[in-house]
Amino acid sequence: MIKSDKILQELILTEKTNQLSSNSNQYVFKVSKDSTRKTVAMAVESNFGVKVVRVNTLNVKPKAKVLRSKRVQKGHIPGYKKAFVRLKQGESIELI
Secondary structure, three states: OOOHHHHEEEEOOOHHHHHHHHHHOEEEEEEOOOOOHHHHHHHHHHHHOOOEEEEEEEEEOOEEEEEEOOOEEEEEEOOEEEEEEEEOOOOOOOOO
16 A cells, blocks of 8 residues: 555646636645555545545646757656545635
């Protein structure tokens, strides 16, 4: 089993995720690749002290990128896993 501190890697803060958190009480986390919906829900509940209603996960594929310097090199942006976590009505996570 994965430790709960290794499941949640970071909270994703963009304009779209801010709208999700204010309108539909959802938060988006970058999570470890081998985590499941249940382990993500348990980690969020234990770390933030909130009640999780639903968790949706999404695997973001790696993207190719051209690195330009003196010569053209090919690189890539690694893939990761995202978790959309919906909280119980009236609960929220305090953002810094």
